[in-house]
Amino acid sequence: MSRFAQSRPEVRGLGMTSQRARDRLIERLHSEGIQDRRVLDTLRQLPRHLFIDEALASRAYEDTALPIGQGQTISQPYVVARMTEVLIEHALPRRVLEVGTGSGYQCAVLASLVEQVYTVERIDELLRNARRRFRKLGLGNIRSRHDDGRLGWPDEAPFDAIMVTAAGADLENALLDQLAPGGVLVAPVGPPGRQALLRVRATEQGWQRETLAAVSFVPLLGGIA
Numbered sequence: 001m002s003r004f005a006q007s008r009p010e011v012r013g014l015g016m017t018s019q020r021a022r023d024r025l026i027e028r029l030h031s032e033g034i035q036d037r038r039v040l041d042t043l044r045q046l047p048r049h050l051f052i053d054e055a056l057a058s059r060a061y062e063d064t065a066l067p068i069g070q071g072q073t074i075s076q077p078y079v080v081a082r083m084t085e086v087l088i089e090h091a092l093p094r095r096v097l098e099v100g101t102g103s104g105y106q107c108a109v110l111a112s113l114v115e116q117v118y119t120v121e122r123i124d125e126l127l128r129n130a131r132r133r134f135r136k137l138g139l140g141n142i143r144s145r146h147d148d149g150r151l152g153w154p155d156e157a158p159f160d161a162i163m164v165t166a167a168g169a170d171l172e173n174a175l176l177d178q179l180a181p182g183g184v185l186v187a188p189v190g191p192p193g194r195q196a197l198l199r200v201r202a203t204e205q206g207w208q209r210e211t212l213a214a215v216s217f218v219p220l221l222g223g224i225a
Helices: 019-031 037-045 054-059 077-088 105-111 124-136
Strands: 066-069 072-074 095-099 116-121 142-146 159-164 179-189 195-203 206-215
Touching: 019 037, 019 077, 037 077, 037 105, 054 066, 066 124, 077 105, 077 159, 077 179, 077 195, 077 206, 095 105, 105 116, 105 124, 105 142, 116 124, 124 142
Parallel strands: 095 116, 095 159, 116 142, 159 179
Antiparallel strands: 066 072, 179 195, 195 206
């Protein structure tokens, strides 16, 4: 049985939020190229319907982004899976920084795979809701902070990996500075309509930058709300 589905009926789900609905989503993700079984198994088990408004729960296992309020979205499952896959492809990081907690779904995926996740969110209401979800699911290896995500979390740096879940005009130097030697940063970059998903590796020769795919994310904003 799933580590997330042991107790409450709302975690297990019914009908359009049942395990069968999750299984169909995983079959689709696999057919579209997601190969890492660790990622697929985590998304199969994680109740995505708990990370969105109850009115949208019947759409939780569609492969689409959905609104979560405050002008933000929960990312398309394929994008969550792909970003996670490329983050852990070469090695499973121990300590991961996530910039942009949002609903908490991507953070929960990471927390199911790595030892410790640090997540920063600029919108207080979103962060409070995400924290409640983490507690409900028993995810005790997440530390969260209400702050400007572009600044990272310097007091806890360096990180083995960094994931950014909103698109800036370019990579933030403050985040690159918090990446450990050999570490990996995955982030969308660019203006709306022309964004690309990048993977940057910190090597002895400098930053190794790789463009992975065209994507569409909300903008990476500064300040707090």
